[in-house]
Amino acid sequence: MRLLAIGKAPAKSPEMELFARYAKRIRPVLTLTEFADGQGSALEIKRREGEAILAALKTDEFLIALDIDGATPDSPGLAKLLAGWLERGRKQAFVIGGAEGLDAPVLARAGAKLSLGTLTWPHMLVRSMLAEQIYRAQSILAGHPYHRAGRP
Ligand SMILES: C[S@@+](CC[C@H](N)C(=O)[O-])C[C@H]1O[C@@H](n2cnc3c(N)ncnc32)[C@H](O)[C@@H]1O
Numbered sequence: 502m503r504l505l506a507i508g509k510a511p512a513k514s515p516e517m518e519l520f521a522r523y524a525k526r527i528r529p530v531l532t533l534t535e536f537a538d539g540q541g542s543a544l545e546i547k548r549r550e551g552e553a554i555l556a557a558l559k560t561d562e563f564l565i566a567l568d569i570d571g572a573t574p575d576s577p578g579l580a581k582l583l584a585g586w587l588e589r590g591r592k593q594a595f596v597i598g599g600a601e602g603l604d605a606p607v608l609a610r611a612g613a614k615l616s617l618g619t620l621t622w623p624h625m626l627v628r629s630m631l632a633e634q635i636y637r638a639q640s641i642l643a644g645h646p647y648h649r650a651g652r653p
Pocket of ligand 1 (some may be wrong): 514558561566567568569570580597599600602603615616617618619621622623627647
């Protein structure tokens with residue numbers, strides 16, 4: 502399972518340390534492939550970043566785009582989605598855009614779009630939020646008590 506993400510974060514940054522905390526708990530481990538921020542106008546940035554993402558994708562990878570307009574499952578719902586994607590037997594690749602968002606061809610290539618709500622989050626934070634939710638989903642599927650379904 503891997504994560505394709507726009508932007509290069511220093512390994513020792515708080516964002517990367519938080520991402521690593523959750524990514525290493527995921528099985529198989531969630532690996533990160535970073536892409537440099539695109540240059541030029543907003544349209545050029547999106548196009549260049551999109552081309553780099555599409556060039557890095559393998560044909561057998563099932564792409565899940567992090568997109569504000571995507572599906573908004575709760576955590577048990579995400580667990581079911583993950584289980585369903587796994588059953589298809591294809592390797593999963595998640596993608597997070599940069600400041601300008603994901604280009605249309607990347608969204609068109611995606612087999613699923615996942616939203617973390619209607620708020621716009623900084624892309625460096627979305628990495629950790631996604632990794633935590635994948636770990637939470639795997640804990641739910643494994644019956645591990647990490648996820649507490651009860652509410653006060
Ligand atoms: C700063 S946001 C880009 C905002 C851009 N104007 C747009 O509309 O997509 C950077 C990336 O973080 C991810 N992202 C930010 N907020 C999100 C959310 N609520 N749900 C899912 N992904 C989100 C998306 O992959 C997005 O491309």
